[in-house]
Amino acid sequence: MRNIVLVTSEVIDDANLARLSAVASVCSSRKLDERSLLKILPNVDALVVFFWPGFLTSENLARMKRLRFIQSVLVGVNHFPYHDLRAGIVIASNAGAYSLEVGEHAWALLLAAAKKVVADSKRLADGAISFAEFSGEARDIVVLKGKTLGIIGYGGIGATVAGYARAFGMNVLAYGRNKRRIRGVEYLRGSKGLASLLKQSDAILLSVPLNRSTQHLIGKRQLAIMKKHTILVNVARGDLVDQEALYGHLTANPRFTYATDVFWAKSGRESLETDYKFQALPNFIGTPHMSGPTGIVSGTPATSAVDNVLRFFTGKRPKNLVDRSDYLEAV
């Protein structure tokens, strides 16, 4: 019997569906009515998912006795229903697939904050007609050269951004689990290492997965030890940062900037509606999660997700295996 792959996202394009067909029968959930879909579930060997599909409830998952592999098209797999996924199911993230697009977006946010591009272009659009005073506004502009960038989570995005930082003449500190080493990047480990990074950095990039141990990684205590003028850039997940603590910190520290492409989850899904009025703060810059879709447009995430499914079915070790203990509550 041929392997069956159920694809639940339109992000996988026809060319990649054809590649999958070489190793398995491919079903697209969008092309099946509910009855056919339910009928096929017990025979599905592998799933390719983007956002977790609503029809894959606890009950329906229990019927998927043959399910052995789940490939995520997204990097973040924090929203998977781990409690309902048997221990034998191999789960793979799509880490690295968006590194270029997200890395470029991160640098855009950092520079927009450093050079006050959003605030100053707004000032101009609002009809301001006076040039900067050397002693005034210009002193708040941050020159990146010689400053220190701290990267929290040193995977594909972190490495991409580290390359930009070195071209800009910045010192780079990295905190993360990976052992990957790049010349010119100083690695820090453990809670002391993290504290040291937070204290030393003029700019901090969050590019770490959201999981049990990174939820609210940046809270009141972490914000308090950062420099007063730090630029905190988030291209990973909103909930890495404690929303209430951040709002308090931004209002109390006008020279501190938070520049983000990602927002906090409401009912398990990212929402652009925040609990606090961040948009009214001049030291908040937000873009509506543009970096991921930019990556999707490139086609890379679809191709790399399918590459990984082919790896699984041809007996090779898939990349980006998820350690579910990162996400499951300890029993």
Next chain:
Amino acid sequence: MRNIVLVTSEVIDDANLARLSAVASVCSSRKLDERSLLKILPNVDALVVFFWPGFLTSENLARMKRLRFIQSVLVGVNHFPYHDLRAGIVIASNAGAYSLEVGEHAWALLLAAAKKVVADSKRLADGAISFAEFSGEARDIVVLKGKTLGIIGYGGIGATVAGYARAFGMNVLAYGRNKRRIRGVEYLRGSKGLASLLKQSDAILLSVPLNRSTQHLIGKRQLAIMKKHTILVNVARGDLVDQEALYGHLTANPRFTYATDVFWAKSGRESLETDYKFQALPNFIGTPHMSGPTGIVSGTPATSAVDNVLRFFTGKRPKNLVDRSDYLEAV
């Protein structure tokens, strides 16, 4: 008799005034009343100027019989009254002194345009609560890697930005008079070379001095041969671009973006008031000439200007000598 240097800008700080004092008597126009100032003019050997000072009229310049050297603290010397400056007076620009700060600002503008940071953060601030459609907004985001950057005017700023572009994986074309060569940068010459750069580039940086031959360097004809999605970044002088032609091009080509830190001159001086309503266009990004003041804050321009005056008085050849034929109308 000791040489006399008249400093007409407060940008030259005390430490640099002290350095000047080692080779000359230093007078600061801000500390002299008008009578003393007029009295001293015939004895002044060298001038250090920022904006051209109002009191240095044609009449007063005619009285400065000993004047041999003028050092600009600004890079741009297009506003000097060349008709009133005797041929024997050596004039030096301050090219290179702001390269780092202006280069970083140029990259901030380019990325803000490429990633639509200003437009999208405005969309969010205005209360938009929908994420990007992969097939919609995300397709308008420009990924820099693999694209081509054309640099018009390859001096210090151009070289700085070329370094960033290469770290971002861009191809770099350069058009300019300098012979400076950097690995990975392709040089183009002459009007055919310029046309080729305009046609090939996905992003174009203007970092060339404004003079007789570069005034309106970018007009209707040049805009017409650029790609429809080109991002044009200006960190040099507004009048390199024909204002009317640009406005027409921006309204007719919504995917084309103009991102600028510099504005057109009115009555000989840069003004934030434009002849057309650029601020109402979503494909216009403007910051109020922040890059220069950022450079001033660093202290580099003051130091490098004074370095050059010292060079002149100790018999060395000053750097950045101005060829006045670039600015004077042909007789």
